[in-house]
Amino acid sequence: MIPTTALATASTAAAAEPSPVLALANTPVLWICALGVFLVVAVQSVIYMKAARKAAPAVGMTPQELRTSFRTGAIAAVGPSLAVVLVAIALLALFGTPATLVRIGLIGSVSFETAAASIAAGTTGAELGGPTYTPQVFAIVFFAMSMGGAMWMLATLILTPLLQRGGHKLEKVNPALMTVVPAAALLGAFISLGLAEVPKSPVHVITLLTSAAVMGLCLVLARVPGLRWLREWGLGIAILVGLTAAYLAHSAGLGPVG
Amino acid sequence: MTATLTGPQTAAGMGEFERTTSRWGRLTMIAGLVFSLAGPLYLVFFADLGVTATQLFTAFAAVAGTFFVIWLVEPLTYFPILGSASMYQAFMIGNISNKLLPAALIAQSSIGAKPGTPRGSLAAVMAICGAAAVHLVSLFVFVGLLGTWLISVIPPDVTEVVRIYVLPSVMGAVIIQAIVSLKQVRATIVAFVVAVLVLFVLVPLVPSLAMVATAIVVLTTLVIGWFVRKREAGAGQDATPEVP
Numbered sequence: 001m002i003p004t005t006a007l008a009t010a011s012t013a014a015a016a017e018p019s020p021v022l023a024l025a026n027t028p029v030l031w032i033c034a035l036g037v038f039l040v041v042a043v044q045s046v047i048y049m050k051a052a053r054k055a056a057p058a059v060g061m062t063p064q065e066l067r068t069s070f071r072t073g074a075i076a077a078v079g080p081s082l083a084v085v086l087v088a089i090a091l092l093a094l095f096g097t098p099a100t101l102v103r104i105g106l107i108g109s110v111s112f113e114t115a116a117a118s119i120a121a122g123t124t125g126a127e128l129g130g131p132t133y134t135p136q137v138f139a140i141v142f143f144a145m146s147m148g149g150a151m152w153m154l155a156t157l158i159l160t161p162l163l164q165r166g167g168h169k170l171e172k173v174n175p176a177l178m179t180v181v182p183a184a185a186l187l188g189a190f191i192s193l194g195l196a197e198v199p200k201s202p203v204h205v206i207t208l209l210t211s212a213a214v215m216g217l218c219l220v221l222a223r224v225p226g227l228r229w230l231r232e233w234g235l236g237i238a239i240l241v242g243l244t245a246a247y248l249a250h251s252a253g254l255g256p257v258g
Numbered sequence: 259m260t261a262t263l264t265g266p267q268t269a270a271g272m273g274e275f276e277r278t279t280s281r282w283g284r285l286t287m288i289a290g291l292v293f294s295l296a297g298p299l300y301l302v303f304f305a306d307l308g309v310t311a312t313q314l315f316t317a318f319a320a321v322a323g324t325f326f327v328i329w330l331v332e333p334l335t336y337f338p339i340l341g342s343a344s345m346y347q348a349f350m351i352g353n354i355s356n357k358l359l360p361a362a363l364i365a366q367s368s369i370g371a372k373p374g375t376p377r378g379s380l381a382a383v384m385a386i387c388g389a390a391a392v393h394l395v396s397l398f399v400f401v402g403l404l405g406t407w408l409i410s411v412i413p414p415d416v417t418e419v420v421r422i423y424v425l426p427s428v429m430g431a432v433i434i435q436a437i438v439s440l441k442q443v444r445a446t447i448v449a450f451v452v453a454v455l456v457l458f459v460l461v462p463l464v465p466s467l468a469m470v471a472t473a474i475v476v477l478t479t480l481v482i483g484w485f486v487r488k489r490e491a492g493a494g495q496d497a498t499p500e501v502p
Binding site for chain 1: 309326360396
């Protein structure tokens with residue numbers, strides 16, 4: 001009984017101040033690193049646009065066409081970017097702002113990063129977001145997510161020059177291998193991580209099922225011509241409705257004990 | 259369109275473009291890599307949290323066991339669509355299939371350029387720059403500034419619920435998205451059966467396997483999924499990845 005009460009007081013005390021994890025996750029050094037990634041992407045874009053402007057006349061492209069391409073890309077990205085914003089805001093309470101900006105907003109995606117975070121937290125015996133989610137666990141989780149993202153970049157850095165030089169040899173790999181294997185890996189990972197939430201508490205089950213049902217509904221409705229935007233907004237909507245269900249069920253006392 | 263200008267002039271112009279973007283694309287990506295690792299490394303070495311090398315290695319190994327296939331396959335899948343210049347953009351900006359590819363394709367069609375041609379590549383690069391600009395601004399304003407403020411005014415009991423349950427709410431939606439977009443019925447069934455057996459039979463029997471459970475599910479699903487895959491009549495040429 002005593003540990004439970006102690007924990008309860010600790011969390012009430014923490015409620016007034018930001019939680020220790022969020023205090024650590026929002027330290028200025030992490031903000032500077034996050035803004036560094038933003039700056040790098042911006043600089044890269046400027047260099048690329050200059051190079052494109054220089055090459056354009058040789059391939060018969062007018063400055064007007066370059067501008068049109070830029071503007072079209074920008075407009076096409078508004079919807080998907082705002083959809084990512086919605087998802088990212090839902091994860092601020094878990095990862096803090098700088099980590100969310102870099103991991104969810106830029107380099108990674110919400111599915112891979114939360115999956116990696118959950119796996120990494122599991123290796124320490126902690127539960128992501130639960131009472132065992134300490135600053136130390138956050139550091140390990142953030143490290144594992146970032147290293148995972150680094151592997152993607154490393155693979156890009158190594159494979160792109162090879163593919164560029166080696167013609168298209170690697171693309172002639174059995175096409176079934178290139179579809180079935182990654183699909184099986186993704187399905188195995190996400191289904192396993194989803195089912196691992198089931199034993200945690202009835203609220204976890206309700207949240208999982210609600211979010212899955214809302215996503216399914218969004219994807220079905222997205223087939224209606226006027227509702228295609230639901231394809232990209234589905235994830236954010238499903239997460240929000242799932243969290244609303246979680247809040248109601250948690251308030252009804254169905255949450256994890258202790 | 260492009261046919262009128264093929265020849266040495268085009269080749270020279272695109273050659274220089276390829277050289278510049280390859281060199282600077284690689285350098286900027288390495289810079290992005292360094293910045294993205296600097297944050298966690300700072301916490302590990304200077305925040306005095308008592309993190310051990312073993313903990314870091316174990317956590318990374320568990321993530322690697324689950325995702326190493328995807329690390330290799332994604333660059334291979336997107337290279338033919340993006341071309342080398344955009345590869346260095348796309349894997350740093352993220353959200354490739356749901357944002358960057360559509361942006362590039364719409365831009366190409368708006369100026370009547372075909373993918374794979376020099377005009378198509380330049381249009382794609384410009385479109386991705388445009389998408390990156392919008393994305394950076396909206397992330398900074400709506401997540402960086404507005405989101406941080408929002409978190410500070412939301413009642414603590416709400417943020418606590420969000421923190422505890424955001425993982426199942428993400429996973430529920432992501433599972434459905436994966437099942438619908440990948441369209442691999444057999445692999446889906448295999449994944450469900452394997453995951454149930456590993457999580458609710460194997461792990462209770464051998465609790466020490468809990469931390470690598472996901473990796474075990476992924477590798478088993480991969481092997482079984484490959485043997486029970488739907489074999490196409492012919493050489494399986496129609497089984498190429500579906501791209502919009």
